[in-house]
Amino acid sequence: MTEILKKISLKYVDDKFNELKNQFIEMGQLKSNFDIEKFTIKKEGNFIAHNFHFLMRQYHLALYEAKRMLLDKEEKLKKLKDYESREERGETTIFVFTEKGKEEKYIDIEIKRIMNEIDLLEITMTNKICMVDYFEKCRIKLIEINGGKAPTNKQYQTEEPAYWKWFLQKKSLNQFKARETGIEQGIWDTIDMVEETPVINENYKISVGSSFNIEEIQTEINKQKLLSNREEI
Numbered sequence: 001m002t003e004i005l006k007k008i009s010l011k012y013v014d015d016k017f018n019e020l021k022n023q024f025i026e027m028g029q030l031k032s033n034f035d036i037e038k039f040t041i042k043k044e045g046n047f048i049a050h051n052f053h054f055l056m057r058q059y060h061l062a063l064y065e066a067k068r069m070l071l072d073k074e075e076k077l078k079k080l081k082d083y084e085s086r087e088e089r090g091e092t093t094i095f096v097f098t099e100k101g102k103e104e105k106y107i108d109i110e111i112k113r114i115m116n117e118i119d120l121l122e123i124t125m126t127n128k129i130c131m132v133d134y135f136e137k138c139r140i141k142l143i144e145i146n147g148g149k150a151p152t153n154k155q156y157q158t159e160e161p162a163y164w165k166w167f168l169q170k171k172s173l174n175q176f177k178a179r180e181t182g183i184e185q186g187i188w189d190t191i192d193m194v195e196e197t198p199v200i201n202e203n204y205k206i207s208v209g210s211s212f213n214i215e216e217i218q219t220e221i222n223k224q225k226l227l228s229n230r231e232e233i
Contacts, residue, residue, distance in 0.1 A: 014112075021119065028126030033134050034204055041138055042196035045170075047163050049156035051199070052142050055135060062131040069125035073118060080114045083107055138199050 040058050041051045086094060087107045094107050143150050174188035191208045198204035 024123045025126050028123050029130040030127040031131055036134050037199045037204055038193050038196060041199055042193055045166055047159045048146050049151040049159050050163055052151040053156050055138055059135040062128050062135060066125060066128040066132050069121055069128060073121045076114050076118050083111050141200050
C-alpha cells in the first residue's frame with residue numbers, strides 16, 4: 001500500500017486523466033439511444049401523442065441540465081482566465097469565498113482546481129448532450145409519423161380513453177402471466193417495452209418471446225457466454 005501511495009502522485013493522476021479523458025467522454029453517455037426509444041418514448045405503447053408527451057417531458061429537462069452545465073463551464077472558464085491573468089501579473093495568492101468564509105488561496109492551486117472542475121463538467125455533460133441530440137431526432141420522427149404536425153395536448157387528451165383501456169388490459173394480462181409463470185409482473189412490463197416498435201433504429205426490433213420458453217432463453221444466454229469468452233481470448 002505504501003508503494004501505491006508513493007506512485008499515485010498529483011502528477012500521475014493528472015497525466016492519467018489527460019491520457020484517458022477522450023475515453024471517459026466516449027463512454028459518458030449513460031442513457032442509451034435504445035433506452036430513449038423503448039423506455040422513454042415507448043414507455044406506454046404506441047399512442048403517438050402519449051409517445052410525444054413522454055419524450056417532451058424528458059427533453060425539456062435534458063435541455064435545462066445541458067444549459068445549466070454549459071453555463072457552469074462558461075463561468076469557470078471566465079474565472080480561469082481571470083486567475084491566469086493575475087498569475088501573469090505576478091500575483092501568487094487570491095481571496096476566495098468558501099463555506100468557512102473569505103480565505104486566501106494559492107493562485108496556481110486554484111487554477112488547477114478549476115481546470116479539474118471543467119474536466120469533470122465536460123465528461124458529465126456528455127450524457128445530457130447525447131440525450132438532447134437523440135431526443136431531437138426522435139421528436140422530428142414522431143412529427144413525421146403524425147403527418148408532419150407536432151402532436152397537441154388536444155390529441156393527447158383524445159387518446160386518453162383508449163390509452164387507459166389498453167393500459168389496464170396490459171396490466172391485467174401481465175399480472176395473470178406473473179401468477180402463471182412465477183416471473184414478476186415488472187419483467188413482463190419490461191418485455192412489453194422492449195418489444196415495442198422502435199421509433200428510428202430498426203436494429204432495436206427485439207423479440208424476447210411472449211411465451212417465455214425457458215429452454216430457448218437458456219440457449220440464447222449460453223450463446224452469448226460463448227461469444228463473450230471468444231472475445232476475451
